[in-house]
Amino acid sequence: MGIVQIIVVIAILVLLVKPVGTYLYNVFSGEANRTDRIFGGIERGIFKLGGLSRREGMSWKKYALSFLATNVALVAFGYLVLRLQGALPLNPSGIGRMEESLTFNTVVSFMTNTNLQHYSGETGLSYLSQIIVITMLMFTSAASGFSVAAAFVRGITGQKSLGNFFEDFVKAHTRIFLPAALFLTLVLVALQVPQTLKPTMEVATLEGGTQQIAIGPVASLESIKHLGTNGGGFFGANSAHPFENPSPLTNVIEILAMWTLPASLPYMYGLFARNKRQGWGVFAAMMTLFVLLLSLNYYAEMKGNPQITAMGVDVSQGSMEGKEVRFGVPQSALFTAVTTAATTGSVNNMHDTQTPLGSITPLALMMLNNVFGGKGVGLMNMLMYAILAVFLCGLMVGRTPEFLGRKIEAREMKLVAVAILIHPLIILAPTAAAFLTDLGQGSISNPGYHGLTQVLYEYVSSAANNGSGFEGLADNTVFWNVTTGVVMLLGRYVSIIALLAVAGSLMKKQPVPETIGTFRTDNGLFTGILIGTVLIIGALTFLPVIVLGPIAEHLTLW
Amino acid sequence: MANANAQPTEQNRISPASYLLIVIRLSLIFIVLCGLVYPLLSTGLAQLLMPKQADGSLLKDSSGKVIGSALIGQTFTDPALFQSRISSIEYKAEASGSNNYGPSNPDMLQRTADAVTGWKAGNPEVPVSELPVDLVTNSGSGLDPHISPEGARVQIPRISGLTGIPAAELEALVDKYTEGRDLGLFGEKRVNVLKLNAALTEQTAE
Numbered sequence: 001m002g003i004v005q006i007i008v009v010i011a012i013l014v015l016l017v018k019p020v021g022t023y024l025y026n027v028f029s030g031e032a033n034r035t036d037r038i039f040g041g042i043e044r045g046i047f048k049l050g051g052l053s054r055r056e057g058m059s060w061k062k063y064a065l066s067f068l069a070t071n072v073a074l075v076a077f078g079y080l081v082l083r084l085q086g087a088l089p090l091n092p093s094g095i096g097r098m099e100e101s102l103t104f105n106t107v108v109s110f111m112t113n114t115n116l117q118h119y120s121g122e123t124g125l126s127y128l129s130q131i132i133v134i135t136m137l138m139f140t141s142a143a144s145g146f147s148v149a150a151a152f153v154r155g156i157t158g159q160k161s162l163g164n165f166f167e168d169f170v171k172a173h174t175r176i177f178l179p180a181a182l183f184l185t186l187v188l189v190a191l192q193v194p195q196t197l198k199p200t201m202e203v204a205t206l207e208g209g210t211q212q213i214a215i216g217p218v219a220s221l222e223s224i225k226h227l228g229t230n231g232g233g234f235f236g237a238n239s240a241h242p243f244e245n246p247s248p249l250t251n252v253i254e255i256l257a258m259w260t261l262p263a264s265l266p267y268m269y270g271l272f273a274r275n276k277r278q279g280w281g282v283f284a285a286m287m288t289l290f291v292l293l294l295s296l297n298y299y300a301e302m303k304g305n306p307q308i309t310a311m312g313v314d315v316s317q318g319s320m321e322g323k324e325v326r327f328g329v330p331q332s333a334l335f336t337a338v339t340t341a342a343t344t345g346s347v348n349n350m351h352d353t354q355t356p357l358g359s360i361t362p363l364a365l366m367m368l369n370n371v372f373g374g375k376g377v378g379l380m381n382m383l384m385y386a387i388l389a390v391f392l393c394g395l396m397v398g399r400t401p402e403f404l405g406r407k408i409e410a411r412e413m414k415l416v417a418v419a420i421l422i423h424p425l426i427i428l429a430p431t432a433a434a435f436l437t438d439l440g441q442g443s444i445s446n447p448g449y450h451g452l453t454q455v456l457y458e459y460v461s462s463a464a465n466n467g468s469g470f471e472g473l474a475d476n477t478v479f480w481n482v483t484t485g486v487v488m489l490l491g492r493y494v495s496i497i498a499l500l501a502v503a504g505s506l507m508k509k510q511p512v513p514e515t516i517g518t519f520r521t522d523n524g525l526f527t528g529i530l531i532g533t534v535l536i537i538g539a540l541t542f543l544p545v546i547v548l549g550p551i552a553e554h555l556t557l558w
Numbered sequence: 559m560a561n562a563n564a565q566p567t568e569q570n571r572i573s574p575a576s577y578l579l580i581v582i583r584l585s586l587i588f589i590v591l592c593g594l595v596y597p598l599l600s601t602g603l604a605q606l607l608m609p610k611q612a613d614g615s616l617l618k619d620s621s622g623k624v625i626g627s628a629l630i631g632q633t634f635t636d637p638a639l640f641q642s643r644i645s646s647i648e649y650k651a652e653a654s655g656s657n658n659y660g661p662s663n664p665d666m667l668q669r670t671a672d673a674v675t676g677w678k679a680g681n682p683e684v685p686v687s688e689l690p691v692d693l694v695t696n697s698g699s700g701l702d703p704h705i706s707p708e709g710a711r712v713q714i715p716r717i718s719g720l721t722g723i724p725a726a727e728l729e730a731l732v733d734k735y736t737e738g739r740d741l742g743l744f745g746e747k748r749v750n751v752l753k754l755n756a757a758l759t760e761q762t763a764e
Binding site: 001005046049050052069070073077131133136143169170178181182185193197201206220221235240241242243248251304307308311312316317319322326328331347349350352353449450454470553557 | 578624634
C-alpha cells in the first residue's frame with residue numbers, strides 16, 4: 001500500500017496541473033476572461049483605495065523596486081507588532097514582547113517566505129501576532145513571489161512589458177490565495193483542525209491528572225501555510241502536531257495544497273510561451289528529479305536504523321523515531337519530499353531524526369531549489385538553469401545560444417552566474433564560519449557527523465527560503481538569529497533581482513527567426529540536458545559537504 | 559500586459575511621494591484583509607458551522623465529563639491500561655515536539671534500549687521480536703494519539719493478566735477501535751489509545 005498511495009497522490013497532482021496552470025495564466029495574462037466578473041468588482045475597490053487608478057507596465061527596475069518597497073513596509077509593520085505584542089489585544093495567554101534579534105529573524109523569515117522558526121508558536125506569539133503578522137506575511141510573501149515569477153515569465157517569453165507589480169500583487173491575493181485559503185480552511189476544520197480564539201484549555205485526563213492543551217486559530221494559518229508554501233507552523237511540532245494535521249487525509253490535502261500551485265507554473269509558462277511543450281519539458285525535468293529523491297527517502301526510511309533493528313524488535317514499520325503512527329513512512333516520506341521541493345518547510349515528521357541517507361533527500365531538494373520550488377521562485381530557478389543549459393550547448397557547437405527566440409549574451413550570462421553562485425556561497429560560507437566559532441558550535445545537540453548536518457541543514461533551509469529545521473539545533477541565539485536572517489535575505493532577493501534583470505534584458509531583444517539550426521528547447525533531449533545541467537552544476541557543488549555529513553554518519557551506523 | 563490600454567511609455571510619471579503612498583496604502587489594505595478579515599471570518603464561519611471540530615474535538619466519557627481531546631495523546635502509567643508511545647514531553651500539550659535525536663545519537667539509542675528492556679520486564683509473555691517499533695520510539699509531535707494495531711495487540715496478555723478480562727474480549731475491543739486507512743488507501747491502520755482506554759475503563763467498571 002505504501003507505494004500505491006504515493007503514486008495516487010502524484011497522479012492527482014498531474015491531473016490538477018492543466019486546469020490550475022490555465023487558471024494562473026488567465027490571472028496573469030491580463031486577457032479578459034470569465035473570472036473578471038467574480039473578482040473584478042473587489043479588485044476595482046482595492047485599486048481605488050490603493051490609489052492605483054493607472055497601472056501601466058513597469059521596467060524591470062521599477063518592478064523590482066515596487067516589490068522591495070512593499071516588502072520593506074510589511075516587514076516594518078511586523079517588527080513593530082511583535083515588539084509590542086504584550087501590550088496589544090487578542091493575547092489571552094499573556095505573552096510578552098519578543099526579543100530584538102529573534103524579532104528580526106522572525107519577520108525576515110516570514111517576509112522571505114522561509115518561515116524558519118526560532119520561536120515556539122505556543123509560547124512566543126500572541127493570537128494577534130499569529131494572525132496579523134504571521135498569517136498576513138504568509139499571504140503577502142507568497143503573492144510577492146508569484147508576482148515576480150509572472151513578471152519573469154512575461155519577460156523571457158517576450159510579452160509587451162513585465163507587467164505592473166501592484167496589479168499582480170493584488171490579483172495574486174484576490175484571485176488565488178484569499179479564496180483558496182478560505183475554502184481550504186473550512187475543509188480542514190471539517191476534518192478536525194481547530195479554529196478558535198479561546199485560550200489554552202485544561203482538561204482532566206483519564207488517569208486523573210491534568211493536561212494543558214494549547215489551541216487557537218490553527219486552520220486559517222494551516223491553509224495559507226501550505227498554499228503559500230510558507231511552512232511556519234502554529235505549533236512547535238508543525239504539521240506533525242495532531243491539531244495541525246489530524247489524519248492521513250488532511251496530510252494528503254496539505255501535500256496537494258503546497259504542491260499544486262508550484263507544479264502548475266511550468267504549464268502557465270508554456271501558455272505564455274505559446275508552446276505548451278516548453279512547459280511540460282520543464283515539468284518533466286522537475287518530476288524526474290523529484291521521484292529520484294523521493295525514492296531515496298522512502299527506501300532509506302523503510303530500511304530503518306540498523307542499531308534499533310539489532311535490539312530485536314519488529315521494525316517492519318521502518319524508522320519510526322520522529323514519525324507519527326497515522327502517517328507511517330509512506331505519508332512521511334512524501335510529505336518530506338514535497339515540503340522541501342516546494343520550499344514549504346512544514347514538517348510532518350522530524351527531519352533531524354531521519355536516517356542519514358533519508359536526510360539527503362530534503363537537503364538535496366533544498367540545495368537544488370528548483371524542483372517545483374515555492375511560490376514561483378522554483379520555476380524562475382529552473383528557467384535559469386534552462387538558460388545555462390542552452391548556453392553550454394551553444395558553446396559546444398559554437399553557436400550563439402538562443403532561448404525562446406532570443407539571443408543569450410554576456411549580460412544575461414553574468415546575471416545568471418550571479419544567481420547560481422549566490423546559493424552555494426550563502427550556504428557553505430556561513431556553515432564553515434559557524435564551525436569556527438563557539439557561538440555556532442555550542443548549539444549543536446547531536447554529536448559526531450550528524451552535528452555537521454544540523455548546521456548545514458539550517459543554512460540550506462535559510463538560503464532556499466524553505467524554513468524546515470533539523471530542530472534539535474538550539475538556534476534561538478543572537479548568532480543564529482542574525483546569520484540565518486542575513487542568509488534568508490540574500491537567498492531571496494539577490495537571485496530574484498538578478499533574474500528580473502535577465503527578463504528585462506531579454507524582453508528588449510529582437511526575436512531571431514527559428515531555423516533548422518535552432519536548438520530546440522521543447523523536446524525530450526532538452527529535458528535530459530536540463531536535468532544533467534542541474535545535477536552537474538547544482539548537485540556537484542554540494543557533494544563534498546553531503547559526504548562529510550549524512551554519508552559519513554551512514555557509514556558509522558552500518 | 560498589466561492593463562490592456564496602458565502603455566509602458568506613459569509620459570506623466572508618478573512622483574516619488576505618491577508612489578510611496580501607494581506602497582503604504584496597499585500594504586495597509588492587505589494587512590487588514592489577510593491579517594484580520596481572513597482569520598476572523600474563518601473563525602466565525604468555523605465556529606458557526608462546525609463548533610465541535612473548531613474547538614479541538616473534545617472527548618467526553620459516558621457521564622459527559624471531558625477526558626481530553628480525541629486528537630491529543632495522553633500518558634498512561636497504569637500497566638492495566640494500554641500504553642502510548644514514548645514522548646519526550648510526557649504528552650504535555652501546552653508545547654509540542656521531541657528531542658530531535660539524530661539516528662546515531664547515543665542518548666537516543668540508550669533510551670530505545672532502555673525502553674526495550676522495560677518492555678521485556680513488564681511483558682514476559684510476549685517475545686520481543688513481536689514488539690512493534692512504534693512503541694519504543696518517540697513520535698514527531700510528542701503528542702501522537704495513536705499506536706499501531708500490533709502495538710495494542712502485544713499489550714493484551716499483560717492487561718488480561720492484570721485485570722482478569724479474557725484476552726478474546728480485549729482483542730474484540732482493539733479490533734473495534736482500530737481505525738482503517740483513510741478512504742481505504744491513505745496512511746496507516748491505527749488505534750487511538752485514549753478512546754481505547756476509555757472503553758476499557760468502562761468495561762472494567764462494569
